[in-house]
């Protein structure tokens with residue numbers, strides 16, 4: 001149910017794991033609008049409004065279900081820009097967190113993507129540029145978010161750790177780790193009282209990510225995209241390079 005013409009060999013393509021909503025959708029829209037064949041993965045691909053799905057190749061995927069991950073269509077041409085974006089938030093003291101929440105978030109943010117990445121990398125016909133959307137929560141001091149923070153830190157470090165083996169497999173392979181701060185994505189922070197006027201615009205952040213990825217020549221780069229808290233400039237993205245040392249917990 002897509003209107004995309006078959007990709008031509010050797011034309012760059014984009015695949016967005018978690019491209020149906022939020023930041024992932026903006027990354028997919030900007031890829032499509034730039035003329036790239038764009039593959040969108042998510043649970044809700046077949047319930048997207050036709051206007052929202054226009055121009056995408058839609059691929060159903062539930063990262064929390066190993067059978068879905070193993071059955072997902074990973075036939076992707078290349079060179080491939082592969083965005084690892086899918087996620088969900090959890091703000092809860094650990095003692096109130098259920099087994100199902102621990103298992104569900106871990107499979108969504110870490111083990112499901114690793115199973116999927118293993119399949120994509122094993123069959124990729126050309127070079128892969130992995131762009132990982134981690135989070136400033138991987139190094140910021142946070143309260144009642146220990147599981148989420150741990151998994152975002154793990155996502156970033158898995159991506160850094162993959163660089164040697166990816167470059168050994170193909171010197172053209174690349175990895176980018178992005179650590180965004182708060183985005184104006186109400187779906188993500190369901191149930192929380194948040195002033196979205198002080199958060200970053202996901203379309204603007206997607207543009208920054210695409211430019212950084214397109215200009216990258218080194219095998220690896222890491223970016224922080226944090227929001228300004230200056231009065232009058234709240235929510236303006238501030239970009240800096242390199243990893244951050246974790247903040248002290250107290």
Ligand SMILES: NC(=O)c1ccc[n+]([C@@H]2O[C@H](COP(=O)([O-])OP(=O)(O)OC[C@H]3O[C@@H](n4cnc5c(N)ncnc54)[C@H](OP(=O)(O)O)[C@@H]3O)[C@@H](O)[C@H]2O)c1
Pocket residue numbers: 017018019020021022023024025041042043044045061062063064085086087088108133134135136179180181182183184185187188
């Ligand atoms: N929002 C923020 O303030 C913020 C800040 C820093 C980092 N981040 C990170 O940015 C990423 C995107 O967040 P967002 O704010 O754009 O969130 P969002 O609007 O809630 O989008 C989440 C995306 O993940 C997909 N997804 C969720 N569960 C899935 C599952 N089980 N299997 C496959 N796909 C699944 C969703 O697709 P379906 O529902 O179709 O499955 C959707 O496309 C996340 O990794 C998040 O940790 C967000």
